Amino acid sequence: MSIAAWVKRLLPPVTPLVVVFAAMEVAVRMGWVKEFLVPTPTSVFHALFTDGAGSREMWEALLRTAEGSFAGFALSAVLGLIVAVVLTSAGWVQRAFYPYAVFFQTVPIIAIAPLLVIWLGFDLRTVVASAFIVSVFPVIANTLAGLLSVDPALRDLFRLYGAGRVATLFKLKLPSALPSILTGLRIAAGLAVIGAIVGEFITGGGLGGLIGVARREQRVDKVFAILLLSALLGVVMFSLINLAGRLSLRHWHASESAS
Amino acid sequence: MTAIPTSASTGGIGLTLRDVRRAFLGGVVAVDGISLDVAPGEFVAILGPSGCGKSTLLRAIAGLDRPTSGLLQLLDPNAKEKGDGGRALAYVFQDAHLLPWRNVLRNVAMPLELMGVAANERADAARNALEQVGLGDAMRRYPAQLSGGMRMRVSLARAMVTRPRLLLLDEPFAALDELTRQRLDEMLRGLWDRAGMTVLFVTHSIAEAAFLADRAVVMTRRPGRVVIDHRLTLGRERSGATRTSEVYVREMRVLYEALERGDRGEPA
Numbered sequence: 001m002s003i004a005a006w007v008k009r010l011l012p013p014v015t016p017l018v019v020v021f022a023a024m025e026v027a028v029r030m031g032w033v034k035e036f037l038v039p040t041p042t043s044v045f046h047a048l049f050t051d052g053a054g055s056r057e058m059w060e061a062l063l064r065t066a067e068g069s070f071a072g073f074a075l076s077a078v079l080g081l082i083v084a085v086v087l088t089s090a091g092w093v094q095r096a097f098y099p100y101a102v103f104f105q106t107v108p109i110i111a112i113a114p115l116l117v118i119w120l121g122f123d124l125r126t127v128v129a130s131a132f133i134v135s136v137f138p139v140i141a142n143t144l145a146g147l148l149s150v151d152p153a154l155r156d157l158f159r160l161y162g163a164g165r166v167a168t169l170f171k172l173k174l175p176s177a178l179p180s181i182l183t184g185l186r187i188a189a190g191l192a193v194i195g196a197i198v199g200e201f202i203t204g205g206g207l208g209g210l211i212g213v214a215r216r217e218q219r220v221d222k223v224f225a226i227l228l229l230s231a232l233l234g235v236v237m238f239s240l241i242n243l244a245g246r247l248s249l250r251h252w253h254a255s256e257s258a259s
Numbered sequence: 260m261t262a263i264p265t266s267a268s269t270g271g272i273g274l275t276l277r278d279v280r281r282a283f284l285g286g287v288v289a290v291d292g293i294s295l296d297v298a299p300g301e302f303v304a305i306l307g308p309s310g311c312g313k314s315t316l317l318r319a320i321a322g323l324d325r326p327t328s329g330l331l332q333l334l335d336p337n338a339k340e341k342g343d344g345g346r347a348l349a350y351v352f353q354d355a356h357l358l359p360w361r362n363v364l365r366n367v368a369m370p371l372e373l374m375g376v377a378a379n380e381r382a383d384a385a386r387n388a389l390e391q392v393g394l395g396d397a398m399r400r401y402p403a404q405l406s407g408g409m410r411m412r413v414s415l416a417r418a419m420v421t422r423p424r425l426l427l428l429d430e431p432f433a434a435l436d437e438l439t440r441q442r443l444d445e446m447l448r449g450l451w452d453r454a455g456m457t458v459l460f461v462t463h464s465i466a467e468a469a470f471l472a473d474r475a476v477v478m479t480r481r482p483g484r485v486v487i488d489h490r491l492t493l494g495r496e497r498s499g500a501t502r503t504s505e506v507y508v509r510e511m512r513v514l515y516e517a518l519e520r521g522d523r524g525e526p527a
């Protein structure tokens with residue numbers, strides 16, 4: 001892409017940000033808004049980049065949270081996929097177990113996180129479990145939907161040529177379900193970051209732990225800086241999955257390469 | 260690893276249907292007492308109004324569905340072993356139904372892959388099948404990059420790649436424009452001429468049935484029964500000239516009148 005194209009692409013999302021930042025800066029400096037309620041963007045910038053040990057602490061926390069989110073997300077992706085495949089193995093299996101998969105969607109993670117600490121301890125495992133619990137259901141549900149909506153004509157064709165269950169799964173059902181699976185993964189990526197941070201509220205450490213500290217110290221500049229970092233993490237994970245999706249689906253639609 | 264059944268190219272599979280009936284749950288009777296004999300190597304067109312049970316019949320013949328009652332037998336004069344039926348059959352749907360994640364060559368090789376044929380052997384067979392449908396230079400393309408007519412030709416190549424002895428086609432060219440369809444009809448007739456398999460061709464189009472087949476079976480509206488079982492007198496050679504010949508027009512009228520009668524629900 002040329003520089004002009006990049007500018008054209010980045011301008012729309014960046015403009016509102018610049019406007020809001022400028023408004024915040026002016027509002028606080030003019031004294032219209034108290035600084036302990038809303039930070040100036042410059043102070044957020046300071047907390048992020050030029051605050052010495054404080055800044056370093058934040059970026060290290062980001063890495064920790066990234067670790068927990070990625071691990072929880074990976075667990076969701078793998079287990080969610082396996083669960084969905086098992087659920088489609090027979091009608092009764094799905095009727096028996098799908099309701100319990102739905103359970104994961106309704107778990108109020110804030111309420112259950114303290115329990116996780118009791119079970120798993122004050123460490124990364126609790127964070128990973130928390131990220132997993134909130135992100136696994138979209139993977140299961142979307143994969144399931146994809147596996148169940150395979151073109152019936154193609155199923156017939158596979159039957160006609162005597163394809164076994166394994167061949168049908170790997171050569172027909174999973175590839176057919178790929179777009180749905182990617183949708184599930186995209187949703188799961190964002191949720192995993194939230195889950196990890198909620199877990200860290202309880203265990204301490206990571207961005208979640210740091211937010212707790214900043215909040216107690218009434219440092220809104222730090223809270224905002226941490227929010228930005230968690231958003232960054234979410235965007236990175238989302239983009240990675242989008243990229244993977246773009247690559248794996250590039251042949252599906254004629255227009256894909258053009259967009 | 261199974262080799263491509265070479266005996267497959269010799270002759271077709273015959274077919275015997277006696278009082279085949281298919282009723283669905285809820286009471287819809289799709290096919291009601293169809294009796295039909297098809298000789299090995301025959302090209303039979305099946306005509307009938309929408310919803311009269313043509314697809315149901317074809318699926319039953321393919322073994323994808325079971326008749327509620329009646330006898331349905333495939334007669335394979337060249338069968339060496341039993342249970343060989345699966346690979347002797349091929350099925351073409353109204354739409355191409357290709358796998359979008361596979362290129363043309365790998366789409367066409369898919370049936371052989373599922374049957375366990377070795378990779379180099381199936382690539383050769385697929386290439387050969389694609390050349391037969393005139394797509395020798397589109398092998399690396401993906402379905403999304405093809406026109407509807409090209410996709411249908413890929414679908415046809417995929418059906419031919421196992422050298423079937425019974426080819427079942429369910430309104431295969433119905434979604435294409437008239438010219439493309441005529442060209443594909445001619446190509447199919449050519450494939451049949453060379454390979455000598457049995458062909459059952461379901462269509463709505465009187466013109467297509469008359470042009471393609473040696474024999475046309477016209478069905479009544481649902482529940483489907485046979486109105487006429489008509490042998491066409493057009494000779495083996497079919498070309499563009501066939502479409503303007505007098506015999507062709509006369510045959511079309513016969514089929515048209517039978518369809519009319521069938522639509523009023525009058526069997527023969």
Ligand SMILES: Nc1ncnc2c1ncn2[C@@H]1O[C@H](COP(=O)(O)OP(=O)(O)OP(=O)(O)O)[C@@H](O)[C@H]1O
Pocket residue numbers: 283284287288289307308309310311312313314315316481
């Ligand atoms: N699985 C099914 N369950 C219930 N009814 C069915 C099923 N499949 C087909 N039918 C019914 O059986 C009848 C015949 O269907 P079929 O698809 O064989 O018709 P057709 O002759 O192929 O029609 P068309 O020309 O429109 O393709 C229809 O009324 C249809 O609704």
Ligand SMILES: [Mg+2]
Pocket residue numbers: 313314315429
């Ligand atoms: Mg039909």
